[in-house]
Amino acid sequence: MPPRSYVSPARSAAAAETRERVIEAASRTLREGESIARFSLDTVAKAAGVTRLTVYNQFGSRRGLLEAVFDEIARHGGLHQLADAMAMADPRAALDRMVEIFCGFWSRDSAVGRLHDAMATDPEFAEAVRERNERRRRGVTALIDRIAGKGVSPLARKDAVDLVFALTSYPTFASLSAGRSRDEVCRLVQRACHAALANLSDPSS
Amino acid sequence: MPPRSYVSPARSAAAAETRERVIEAASRTLREGESIARFSLDTVAKAAGVTRLTVYNQFGSRRGLLEAVFDEIARHGGLHQLADAMAMADPRAALDRMVEIFCGFWSRDSAVGRLHDAMATDPEFAEAVRERNERRRRGVTALIDRIAGKGVSPLARKDAVDLVFALTSYPTFASLSAGRSRDEVCRLVQRACHAALANLSDPSS
DNA sequence: GGATTGACTATACATTATGTATATCTAATT
DNA sequence: AATTAGATATACATAATGTATAGTCAATCC
Numbered sequence: 001m002p003p004r005s006y007v008s009p010a011r012s013a014a015a016a017e018t019r020e021r022v023i024e025a026a027s028r029t030l031r032e033g034e035s036i037a038r039f040s041l042d043t044v045a046k047a048a049g050v051t052r053l054t055v056y057n058q059f060g061s062r063r064g065l066l067e068a069v070f071d072e073i074a075r076h077g078g079l080h081q082l083a084d085a086m087a088m089a090d091p092r093a094a095l096d097r098m099v100e101i102f103c104g105f106w107s108r109d110s111a112v113g114r115l116h117d118a119m120a121t122d123p124e125f126a127e128a129v130r131e132r133n134e135r136r137r138r139g140v141t142a143l144i145d146r147i148a149g150k151g152v153s154p155l156a157r158k159d160a161v162d163l164v165f166a167l168t169s170y171p172t173f174a175s176l177s178a179g180r181s182r183d184e185v186c187r188l189v190q191r192a193c194h195a196a197l198a199n200l201s202d203p204s205s
Numbered sequence: 206m207p208p209r210s211y212v213s214p215a216r217s218a219a220a221a222e223t224r225e226r227v228i229e230a231a232s233r234t235l236r237e238g239e240s241i242a243r244f245s246l247d248t249v250a251k252a253a254g255v256t257r258l259t260v261y262n263q264f265g266s267r268r269g270l271l272e273a274v275f276d277e278i279a280r281h282g283g284l285h286q287l288a289d290a291m292a293m294a295d296p297r298a299a300l301d302r303m304v305e306i307f308c309g310f311w312s313r314d315s316a317v318g319r320l321h322d323a324m325a326t327d328p329e330f331a332e333a334v335r336e337r338n339e340r341r342r343r344g345v346t347a348l349i350d351r352i353a354g355k356g357v358s359p360l361a362r363k364d365a366v367d368l369v370f371a372l373t374s375y376p377t378f379a380s381l382s383a384g385r386s387r388d389e390v391c392r393l394v395q396r397a398c399h400a401a402l403a404n405l406s407d408p409s410s
Numbered sequence: 411g412g413a414t415t416g417a418c419t420a421t422a423c424a425t426t427a428t429g430t431a432t433a434t435c436t437a438a439t440t
Numbered sequence: 441a442a443t444t445a446g447a448t449a450t451a452c453a454t455a456a457t458g459t460a461t462a463g464t465c466a467a468t469c470c
Contacts, residue, residue, distance in 0.1 A: 009467095010466090010467060010468090011415090011416060011417065011466080011467060011468085012416090012417095014417075014466095014467095015416085015417060015418090018417085018418085034328065035325075035326070035328045036325055036326065037326050037327070037328070040455085040456060040457090041456080041457075041458095042455090042456075042457095050418075050419090051418070051419055051420080052457095053418075053419070053420085054417080054418060054419080056457095056458075056459090057417075057418075058417095061457085061458075062456095062457070062458090116325075117325035117326075118325070119325075120240075120241055120321075120322035120323070120324075120325035120326065121240070121241065121242050121322075121325065121326055122242070123239065123240045123242070158384075159393055159396075162380070162381050162383075162385075162393075163381070163393065163397055165380065166372075166376075166377045166380040166381055167371075169376070169380060171371075171374070171376035171377070171380075172371045172376070172377065175367070175370065175371040175374060175376075176367055176368070176371055178367075179363075180367075188364055188367075188368065191364075191404060192368055192397075192400070192401060195397070195400030195401060195403060195404065196397060196400060198400060198403075199396060199400065214438095215437090215438060215439085216437080216438055216439085216444090216445060216446065217445085217446095219437095219438095219446075220445080220446060220447090223446085223447085245426085245427060245428090246427080246428075246429095247426090247427075255447075255448090256447070256448055256449080257428095258447075258448070258449085259446080259447055259448080261428095261429075261430090262446070262447075263446095266428080266429075267427090267428070267429090
């Protein structure tokens with residue numbers, strides 16, 4: 001006879017609570033450690049007050065944990081504001097707003113940078129991050145299509161999209177952040193995006 | 206009595222030869238493997254036909270080997286042409302040439318990208334790479350100072366320098382390389398740099 | 411209340427990688 | 441012929457990921 005499975009509200013709630021605790025401890029470890037190299041399951045488990053095996057039970061692997069942290073950060077990172085930005089009447093203002101939102105996202109939690117570092121050592125995790133980044137690309141593409149109008153060649157559009165995509169990426173943000181506040185970086189990226197868009201009207205130079 | 210040390214031309218030549226062989230095998234491994242994660246000293250040693258201990262004798266550590274590979278690539282990457290570029294009369298043309306040289310450098314050897322990935326897991330190696338990147342920054346700074354002339358504020362210069370620095374970085378190059386030839390990326394980055402420089406004359410928008 | 415079940419724990423083990431220590435081998439140099 | 445530098449062979453320490461197995465404890469079901 002098959003073992004009768006049953007649901008347990010109190011226990012699944014407790015499980016969800018420990019899961020949250022582990023994710024919290026993991027992102028804290030990422031934030032405080034100076035490098036992704038120190039990010040071991042042992043450290044995280046101890047920080048969360050559980051066993052390393054519990055982490056495996058909940059997330060399956062190191063990558064699973066990293067992806068869970070990534071999801072958590074994306075949920076609380078303010079990216080939901082993108083919907084409002086995309087709905088703005090003026091597409092150029094929408095792009096400015098988009099830059100603002102992403103600057104906020106990149107700067108809010110230093111764990112974001114560590115997660116980008118994790119892409120180097122884990123190809124599958126890199127793929128997961130890349131997929132989520134495609135959302136940013138789609139947003140940029142939609143806005144630039146609205147800005148460009150009809151008379152602009154597809155190649156010029158692709159150039160503009162890829163440039164703005166690169167300018168709003170985390171590596172660019174991190175590079176420009178040396179010696180600048182979040183707002184200063186934001187304004188600088190906005191100006192650079194405007195300049196990249198200028199080529200849409202005047203593709204000569 | 207102290208042991209009498211003596212030099213041995215034939216033997217140091219042989220040592221240099223194996224050293225070269227290990228570096229060659231290491232960069233080949235970086236180029237062929239799909240990720241830095243597979244880059245182990247064991248693999249490299251086997252590919253070079255030596256023992257893992259020989260690698261330690263020559264390079265001291267994994268990071269030592271990576272730095273040696275980095276040096277090798279920098280030597281044969283065409284960066285010596287930068288001196289000629291910097292000596293050009295027209296600083297804008299010099300900047301174009303600089304972009305060209307770096308696009309060539311980033312694209313010549315796919316191992317460059319893997320080395321950038323290694324920065325994530327090895328903070329000290331990251332520092333070594335960063336130091337060498339400062340040479341690019343100094344070049345950009347010198348050119349922009351010549352382009353800007355006297356009437357431009359230091360902050361506007363810093364903005365221009367940091368933007369051009371970010372635009373000529375490896376992450377930007379890698380991002381723009383999807384679906385573009387090396388020359389196309391080069392032209393795109395050059396245009397973006399021109400646009401970033403436009404803010405030097407007109408700091409209003 | 412007693413059996414069962416799910417989350418967590420304890421312990422052990424396999425594997426892979428870096429790095430260190432010691433003794434040995436070999437060919438070039440004195 | 442003795443010495444020496446470079447390379448090897450072998451062994452060991454450490455740390456990290458991941459798997460396997462048995463055990464604990466409280467919540468749930470009958």
